[in-house]
Amino acid sequence: MKLCVALDHKDREKNLELCKELKDFDIWLKVGFRSFIRDGRDFLKEIKDINPNFKIFLDLKLYDIPNTMADAAEEIAKMEADMFNVHASAGEKAMRAVMERLRSFENPPIVLAVTALTSFDNESFKKIYGEDIDKKAIEFAKSAYESGLSGVVCSVFESLKIKENTSYDFLTLTPGIRPFGEDSADQKRVGDLKSAKREKSDFIVVGRPIYKAKDPKEVVWRILQEI
Ligand code: C5P
Numbered sequence: 168m169k170l171c172v173a174l175d176h177k178d179r180e181k182n183l184e185l186c187k188e189l190k191d192f193d194i195w196l197k198v199g200f201r202s203f204i205r206d207g208r209d210f211l212k213e214i215k216d217i218n219p220n221f222k223i224f225l226d227l228k229l230y231d232i233p234n235t236m237a238d239a240a241e242e243i244a245k246m247e248a249d250m251f252n253v254h255a256s257a258g259e260k261a262m263r264a265v266m267e268r269l270r271s272f273e274n275p276p277i278v279l280a281v282t283a284l285t286s287f288d289n290e291s292f293k294k295i296y297g298e299d300i301d302k303k304a305i306e307f308a309k310s311a312y313e314s315g316l317s318g319v320v321c322s323v324f325e326s327l328k329i330k331e332n333t334s335y336d337f338l339t340l341t342p343g344i345r346p347f348g349e350d351s352a353d354q355k356r357v358g359d360l361k362s363a364k365r366e367k368s369d370f371i372v373v374g375r376p377i378y379k380a381k382d383p384k385e386v387v388w389r390i391l392q393e394i
Contacts, residue, residue, distance in 0.1 A: 168363065168394045170387065171195035171224055171340065173374030174214075179206050186217045188384050192391065195222040195250075197372055203227065211247040222249040224340075224370075228281050230254040233264035240265040244272045252320055255280035255307035256296070262314035277338070280311035281320045282329075285343035288355040300356075301325060305332050312337055318369065323358030326366035335367070342372035346390050349376040360393050 172189065174182040174196055182202060202210055203225065214221055225248040229236050236253060243251050253265055262280060269275035282304040283292055292300045301324070308319045308329040318338025321329055326339040343354040344363055351357040352375060363371045373390065380386045 168368060169195055169222075169370045170390055170394065171197050171370050171372045172377050172387065173197040173199065173226075173342075173372055174202055174378070175199060175374045176378055177201075179210060182210075183213060183217070185378055185383060186214050186221065189387055190218045190221075192387055193220070194387065194391075195224050195370065197224045197226050197374075198248075199226045208246050215247050223247055224249065225251040225276075228252055228254055229265075230257045231261070233258075233261040236261045237264040237268035240278070241268050244269055244275050248276050250277040250279065252279040252281055253316075255282055255311050255319065259310050259314050262311060262316055266315040277317045279318045279320050279338065279340055280307065280314075280316050282307040282311075282325065283321065285322045285341075285354050285356050301328070305329060308333055308337070322356040323362050323366050323368055323371075324356055326363075326368045330367060338369045339367070340370035340372060341366070341368040342374075344371040344373050344376075346371075346373060346376055346386070346393070360390065364394070 172194055176182045196214055211223055229239050283300050289300050296303050304321055304325045311319055312333040320340045322343055323341040326341055329339055341363055343357045345351060345357045346360050348359055377383045377386050
């Protein structure tokens with residue numbers, strides 16, 4: 168299991184300070200909308216300058232028509248991103264177009280599909296997608312698997328079931344992790360390290376419990392000890 172730290176600080180300097188503080192750890196770093204929209208590709212380069220072994224997950228959750236998604240995937244593959252994601256609900260055609268476009272790259276980034284956002288509870292999810300989260304998440308995962316993606320983003324509660332319905336090699340990345348039972352804030356379906364282990368999550372994403380901690384290095388160290 169790998170730890171992926173969300174770089175969700177408000178400003179670039181603070182995010183880079185956090186990277187510097189964590190530079191000796193074997194971890195992934197998640198760059199989301201805010202940072203990427205503001206700081207762009209240079210920010211990814213700056214992260215790799217701090218430690219070239221840092222792995223970067225570019226969390227842009229692509230959702231568009233197939234050709235536009237494939238165009239975006241091609242541009243991401245030229246950047247310093249080791250992994251990025253698309254919405255499974257964009258459909259199989261779009262996911263296949265993305266994978267097809269990445270074929271010509273020698274070392275393409277890992278592509279994951281978002282099943283259900285962890286901020287959804289079942290009722291609000293059902294209003295949009297018309298089905299219960301657990302059922303639909305598995306359906307989305309199966310279509311991502313069949314489209315040739317490497318894995319999915321899902322809540323920790325769906326990880327094992329998704330593997331059972333696809334393959335144990337099919338990756339699961341689970342946000343909404345509160346390692347030692349910290350405050351869940353806006354997340355609805357949160358789990359701790361024990362549940363992430365039990366559910367065989369391949370990547371856990373941890374944001375606020377690390378970057379808002381007094382001593383982020385110590386929290387990361389404790390998480391790595393446990394996983
Ligand atoms: O602070 P916290 O640990 O809740 O941060 C979780 C991070 O994971 C945020 O950056 C959020 O955008 C992201 N994420 C999520 N749920 C998903 C996909 C990504 O919470 N399904």
